[in-house]
Amino acid sequence: MERKVYIKNTPLEQALELFLKELEDNAYFSLEKERIEVLSSLGRILASPAYARRSSPHYPASAMDGIAVWAADTYGASEINPVRLDKDKYMEVDTGDYVPQAYDAVIMIEDVNFEQGQAVIIKPAVPWQHIRSVGEDLVAMDMIAPSLTTIGPYELASFVTAAINELEVVKKPLVAIIPTGTELLDRGSDDMNPGEIVESNSKMLMALCEQWGAKAFRHEIVVDDQELLRQAVQRVKDQADMIVICSGSSAGREDYTSAVIEEAGKLLIHGIATRPGKPAILGLIDGKPVIGVPGYPISAQLVFQLFARPVLYKKQGRQIPADTMIDCRVARKIASSMGVDEFVYVNVARIKEDYLAYPLNRGAGITTSLVKADGVLHIERGQEGLEAGSRCRIVLNKPQEILDRTLVCIGSHDLSIDFLADLLQSQHKIRLVSANAGSMGGIFSLMRSECHLAGVHLLDEENGDYNITYLKKYLPDRPWILINLLHREQGLIVKKGNPFSINGIKDLSDNRIRYLNRQPGAGTRVLFDYLLRQHGISPDCINGYHREEYTHLAVAAAVKNDTADCALGVYASARALDLDFIPIVEERYDLCILPDLIKPQYLESLKQVIRSQEFRQRVSEFGGYSLVNSGDTIHSSYL
Known part of the structure; x- marks a missing residue:
């Protein structure tokens, strides 16, 4: 098969809309369920409502440390005319103890004096005082949480209280990540040859999958060979809910991803009007999504964020969390092509009463820009960029309080600036950028x-x-x-x-x-x-x-x-x-x-x-x- 070397420039919103529609048409987003033990459910998503199996409390329970009494026996008690109860008229209880039917009230231990085996009461009790009734917290068959609830610590505690031992949860999507490239190595060393590259993109993408509630596994590195890539895809396609092929998405001499997808399934798009990330590939194999991400780390991260994230969230029945945004002034001019959606990684800091955004190195291969970035500036298609001093909105990926405690040093380089940054952070909680x-x-x-x-x-x-x-x-x-x-x-x-x-x-x-x-x-x-x-x-x-x-x-x-x-x-x-x-x-x-x-x-x-x-x-x-x-x-x- 002759390889296609021409890459289109499909607009971002059109590419995402087509991708999601094709998946919907293949019933991809129907929820898959599994049963798990309740103690393993933290962070999981309920696939069906969780109902209480027993009431809580399931017996009349003392709400205080004190004595259980029959309220009528205490009527008329006062400081002038205290009521004295013999041992057979009260029972000492601690918080949570069962209160037998012979008693209908609890008096706090602070309001009781004991003299010669008697309980001396100076204030009358009222019926059901300080007694938790059956089902005060939960009644058997109460719905504790509806479907698609993300299980947190409080839900988990309620489930245990309600005698729920197992839960039906949304099955985590499983993502297969296939790194490709003859030049790639699993690990780096001090004596690497020129042209050898440590494969790190798959580790980054696996970590992102975990953040988004999915699971991922990594196929071994596949050298640049179309048949070997085809075999790798065949090995993972039945067990995985999504396939991601790292590298091999450009028009280089040994990029076979689009050909393999087209042979095994349906190639939807090769080339998206974003920068970085233009060579991205979207397709389907057996009705499941396949994404070809470029080899440069920033391109790989952006394409994965733009296309894998919405798919994985929707597959789990979840809404993507709302972005935290901040209004900023751009510190330097940012050029951009009108024909693409451009994503610029930035540092953000507060200077006096304003926030400034500082564009980081825009090379698609600069991994450290991902590490350093406080947020992302999206320059939408049709804009020619931003002049220095222009206002913009930044999607933050770090808490705003960090930006408020940031010092910005611009000027000559010296290695000692890194020492300053480390000590300011560790000793004074001040970030130096x-x-x-x-x-x-x-x-x-x-x-x-x-x-x-x-x-x-x-x-x-x-x-x-x-x-x-x-x-x-x-x-x-x-x-x-x-x-x-x-x-x-x-x-x-x-x-x-x-x-x-x-x-x-x-x-x-x-x-x-x-x-x-x-x-x-x-x-x-x-x-x-x-x-x-x-x-x-x-x-x-x-x-x-x-x-x-x-x-x-x-x-x-x-x-x-x-x-x-x-x-x-x-x-x-x-x-x-x-x-x-x-x-x-x-x-x-x-x-x-x-x-x-x-x-x-x-x-x-x-x-x-x-x-x-x-x-x-x-x-x-x-x-x-x-x-x-x-x-x-x-x-x-x-x-």
């Missing part, structure tokens, strides 16, 4: 009130000082303070053994050396340009001057993986990846803070962490840092 935009990017974000603090290390070539000149220039009318975080060694990061025998900046003019630069506006880029001028070297003489990365670890990783020979960066990055380092200069790395944007208690917590022994110890262990001025206020524009 950082974005690597370079020192100038951080200053511009402060100007626009888009962050609480910025990491900066901008050299003033005139006086050799750092940062102050730039802050006075760009923040002339804003109150700001500059706190030193650390001093750090900047130098050339090279491969182990320094194969090009690089000794300094002057050696980089050798065209054989592939240099990797930092982005414009980064303090390291400013420093590199300054060093080139000092040595009389034109940027055009540097092989790779216009090739850029955004962090010290990123340039070090490029050197480590032989996509670059040299980069300017901090010693800590070289050490982290076991690379050689040629020191060039020690620089001051500061945090610039605008007090009108940060709560005073958060600023104090930040200072405490910077000055803490834990922070100093972690930074010192990395090497290449000096903490002699750490935590000191270097300059303030308003004091």
Whole structure:
């Protein structure tokens, strides 16, 4: 069979509507039931009403600790004229005890005195005082919960009380997940070959199934072979309620998913107008849903969320929980194609009285965007994107109180920012979110009130000082303070053994050396340009001057993986990846803070962490840092 390589662009709402209708036409959503023990029912969904098998209480029960009496025997009791009951006229009871028919009231133990074997009563009882009647809580054959109730702790306790031992519940849908790809490995290792990829999408999708009330199992990895994929589908199709095929949904040379679905069942759609997730496949085999998800993690997650989630919820007779949404201002311009529904993962933080949304890396293969995201911005088809400052609605996936306790640091990258984030979270319950935009990017974000603090290390070539000149220039009318975080060694990061025998900046003019630069506006880029001028070297003489990365670890990783020979960066990055380092200069790395944007208690917590022994110890262990001025206020524009 000739493979189809053309992918359509079906609108999202049309694709979902068609998918659900085809499943309804095949009676897919009829509830499947099973009986389980009540003690195993937490979180399950009732398939039929739960009726009490016995009353609760099923006998007259004392509601208090005290004595059971015949109420008429206590009439006339008062403090002046107490009634004395002999032992045969009362019975001591505890809460929950059976009250025999000879008694019709209970007097609290606090209202009884005992003298010479008699109970002394100073207040008369009334019939059925402090006695729980039969069925006060439940009467046998009362309906405790109707069909499609999700069983929680209170329902579970009521079922046990009502002598229900088994329940009829909705059977959990079973999802078969088939990862495909010759390049995939079950586990990673330090000596993986180029092109080998650790298969993690199936684990993510299995966890999502569990969150949505379904069960899932993973087929072993299937190499890129159409017949082997066909056999895998045949093996799982009878036992599974849904089949998910990971990867193999694009128009690549070895993507066979659509052909296998078309051969075994009905191919509905190949290609959906979403970004990410365009190569998604929807089909049916034996009336059951089959979803082909792209190989990139964000694409796989989004397609699964958009199509598997509504199907699995409906299969269980459940409503999808309502989204928690928040109104935000977009911190940066977001471009989008008019022909697709675009989903942008964002961080969200509160700055003063407004919430800002910060788009995360939009690459479909960036798994960490899923980890970091606070929510998702849906740009509907027909929109051309959003301008910076535009209002938008974000679907949150984290509690709003976390957003309210978030500090945003935009600017230059340093590994110590991660230490700050961890200690702020563990010691003060404050979340620190950082974005690597370079020192100038951080200053511009402060100007626009888009962050609480910025990491900066901008050299003033005139006086050799750092940062102050730039802050006075760009923040002339804003109150700001500059706190030193650390001093750090900047130098050339090279491969182990320094194969090009690089000794300094002057050696980089050798065209054989592939240099990797930092982005414009980064303090390291400013420093590199300054060093080139000092040595009389034109940027055009540097092989790779216009090739850029955004962090010290990123340039070090490029050197480590032989996509670059040299980069300017901090010693800590070289050490982290076991690379050689040629020191060039020690620089001051500061945090610039605008007090009108940060709560005073958060600023104090930040200072405490910077000055803490834990922070100093972690930074010192990395090497290449000096903490002699750490935590000191270097300059303030308003004091």
